[in-house]
Amino acid sequence: MTTSTAQLVAALRPLLRAEAAAEASAAGIEAADIEQAVWLRLLERETGPDEPARWVRSAVRTEARIARRRRRREAAYHADGPEPATGHDSSPEGRALAGERHRALRAAVGRLPGRCPELLGAMLSPDDPTYREIAGELGISQGSLGPVRSRCLGCLRRMLRAEVGAPEPWGKEP
Template identity: 40%
Template structure:
């Protein structure tokens, strides 16, 4: 393999010199592959990407005024083609998804029964908590601030979080107990 300067490579490329084209590929293909890796281009599209960059260079090589800019030109062209490929695949994916029939999002009878069972289990476990925990968790779910919760329960704002955690731990324990009772014969 010859070692020509970028200027010589571009001049020989203009003359359709195969040896210069092989040297270009050998010297700069890793730039294109690096761009493909960076943009997560699918392996199936890599050869098309490489070919597109070289075709673009063949078409545009006369516009490169500074031969030393050739690696940057290849990098920029590869990047732009990767972005185009990524957008194209995203558009194709969206179009494919748009053609799919919409799933019925309403829950079926089995899902409704499972939800009802879970809700009943949580309500039952919740009812066994001390009143202070029930009030705290209810107020917490109402999305009011810590100041309002603290005022309603006569709690310092700094103790609301730890108290809530203890109440939730109790609720989890009660749920576990109820699940064990259901599982035992």
């Protein structure tokens, strides 16, 4: 980071924090998520904005609008709820099968290497913790949760594919 970029970041930090907090409280989303997205936008630019304060306000509003749209489209996943693909089956057999799938998933997660069992276990928690809460619990940065989660899910996918041997769509082998 060049000196001028560092000075720009230092100058914009208080404004960005205030704007993100205001938009986040109105939208019901986390201010840190908005801040991170705006910093990323700034770093992606080849040159600094002509009017930094105006640019920050505009970028914060844009990121808050994107987050609100994303929030409307996403539905919370509850581990004890119905399976997304199969729907809700309240019969005793359906509940038994769902329980068995849940136990098998938990057992597979427990066999993963490294910090994957802790991370995926926290994400499967019925308390539905936020990324900030999970990062604090595991002692890792909030920004690294997504990449670590992706690697863990890829490892879980490969492990389950090897155990089950399910073919890919259209009969392709993995």
